[in-house]
Amino acid sequence: MKRLLALLLAAAFCTAQQSTNSGAGGGSGGFQIIGQGYPNAAITGVTTEQNVAAVKVPANSMGPNGELRVTLLLSMTNNANAKTAGIRLNATAGAISGGSIFQSSMPNVASAQLLGIVRNTGAANSQTGLQTITVPFGSGAAQTSIAIDTTQPTWINVGIWPAVSTDTITLLGYTVELHPG
Numbered sequence: 001m002k003r004l005l006a007l008l009l010a011a012a013f014c015t016a017q018q019s020t021n022s023g024a025g026g027g028s029g030g031f032q033i034i035g036q037g038y039p040n041a042a043i044t045g046v047t048t049e050q051n052v053a054a055v056k057v058p059a060n061s062m063g064p065n066g067e068l069r070v071t072l073l074l075s076m077t078n079n080a081n082a083k084t085a086g087i088r089l090n091a092t093a094g095a096i097s098g099g100s101i102f103q104s105s106m107p108n109v110a111s112a113q114l115l116g117i118v119r120n121t122g123a124a125n126s127q128t129g130l131q132t133i134t135v136p137f138g139s140g141a142a143q144t145s146i147a148i149d150t151t152q153p154t155w156i157n158v159g160i161w162p163a164v165s166t167d168t169i170t171l172l173g174y175t176v177e178l179h180p181g
């Protein structure tokens with residue numbers, strides 16, 4: 001009897017675990033984490049974009065309707081000066097130009113969690129990107145258009161920088177999820 005109960009509980013747990021990863025929309029399967037880290041990477045003393053994370057997106061892993069979700073957790077000096085975080089989809093690891101999904105300027109906050117989404121738009125070399133605002137259920141900026149060939153290896157690059165060199169912005173953690181579409 002105990003063994004039967006244990007098997008039933010294990011089956012229920014496995015089913016619950018699977019359902020948390022199931023995706024919505026077209027395509028098979030759900031989102032898969034392709035990169036996650038807690039680098040605690042702090043930037044101070046500069047006022048230009050610094051790459052603090054690069055996650056490889058394997059060639060052909062995004063179908064023509066594939067999607068990437070990038071979540072960032074940040075902390076920063078809480079003052080009126082802007083601290084900026086940006087996400088890029090690029091053919092080069094560590095790139096701080098081109099392929100901008102979003103850049104978000106954050107004055108007067110001590111921490112932030114940001115979500116960026118980039119989707120192939122029916123073709124492997126045409127994407128739209130969007131940042132959701134830190135308050136749920138909205139859009140922080142207009143969508144951007146990108147043209148990166150995802151049939152080749154590509155990179156999600158995370159850049160951060162303060163507007164004033166005495167301020168600090170820190171990438172505490174990131175998660176990059178892929179839905180193949």
